Amino acid sequence: MRVLHILNHTRRLNGHVHAAVDLACAQIKLGHQVYLASEGGDFDTLLKAKGIETLFIGHERKIPSLLRALSRLSSYIKKYDIDIVHAHMMTSAVIAFPVCKLRRVPLITTVHNEFEKSATLMGLGTRVIAVSDVVGASMRRRGVPQSKLKVVLNGTIGSSRSEGRSEEPKPLRSPSILFVGGLHPRKGLPDLFDAFETVHRSFPTAHLYIVGDGPFREEYKARAAALESASQITFVGSTRDPYPYMLGADIFVLPSHADPAPLVLSEAREAGCAVIGSSVDGIPQLLEDGEAGLLVPPRDPAALARMLGHLLEAPERIADWRQKSQFRIEHLTIERVARETLEVYYSAMPRGKAVPLAT
Structure with missing residues (x-):
């Protein structure tokens, strides 16, 4: 054809x-x-x-x-x-x-x-x-x-874009929480900032990494800088290949307000992250309706903070959800x-x- x-x-x-x-x-x-x-x-x-x-x-x-x-x-x-x-x-x-x-x-x-x-x-x-x-x-x-x-x-698994990519995990500070995506309101990043501020009070060694760029970069940097947890937040910026960051992360979070079928979830699952995503649009389907990743309501920083705390308080839960991320991975x-x-x-x-x- x-x-x-x-x-x-x-x-x-x-x-x-x-x-x-x-x-x-x-x-x-x-x-x-x-x-x-x-x-x-x-x-x-x-x-x-x-x-x-x-x-x-x-x-x-x-x-x-x-x-x-x-x-x-x-x-x-x-x-x-x-x-x-x-x-x-x-x-x-x-x-x-x-x-x-x-x-x-x-x-x-x-x-x-x-x-x-x-x-x-x-x-x-x-x-x-x-x-x-x-x-x-x-x-x-x-x-x-x-x-x-x-x-x-x-x-995305097996795509030509992934050929020759680095399989060496980035040395992130553990416990590490990772966001990868565009820096604009649809991705819900301010919700993650608010949730992380809450989590920081109980888990002060947790670190949040933001990988990506977009029109709200400076606004989001200023917002993060005003938080008590500011020293534990790193803006990585744009990168040609975020996969090594996924390999190095403990928890991957996508708190989107709207996301038809984000490719980044396929990549995060392939990397073996424990995944948290908002229960909106195509995210539940990409996470096998909660069997391959944890789901939280969109626009709900308190619920996201509780879920992050649930994982951080017991490292074995992170390991368990890393394993669960591979459920039906061949479908992606x-x-x-x-x-x-x-x-x-x-x-x-x-x-x-x-x-x-x-x-």
């Missing part, structure tokens, strides 16, 4: 980009011909090394740019005899929809950020992939018929994601059109 992925760019530190790059590389491994069209970015070198041809399509939301994008996409579909176009963001879907209609090529869309109002436009796809059950339910409420909707839960592989996505492609193909099956 000849697949063309289209997304805004291929820059790091964007969950939808990581998911699309992982999927494209996994499809190549399964024997398919894969192309990726975007404005380019950090992952173009990796894509080329894996045999994925990168193509340019501008995504600037201005009429002349969009018209050029329509023309360019149409020429790519014709030149490479594309069987499936897979769009990963709203602008990509809007660009691809009329061209796919004209060329009679199925358009697959993946809803990565369901919390955005524009996610409704992902319903333009011939088939719509939701990255968790909660996202699928949300898209049904927005009017996407069940017949064109399919849930393919995110997973990128190969499973690729195979389920290919099944969606086949279901969208016109009847009578033969395509090679995955190897």
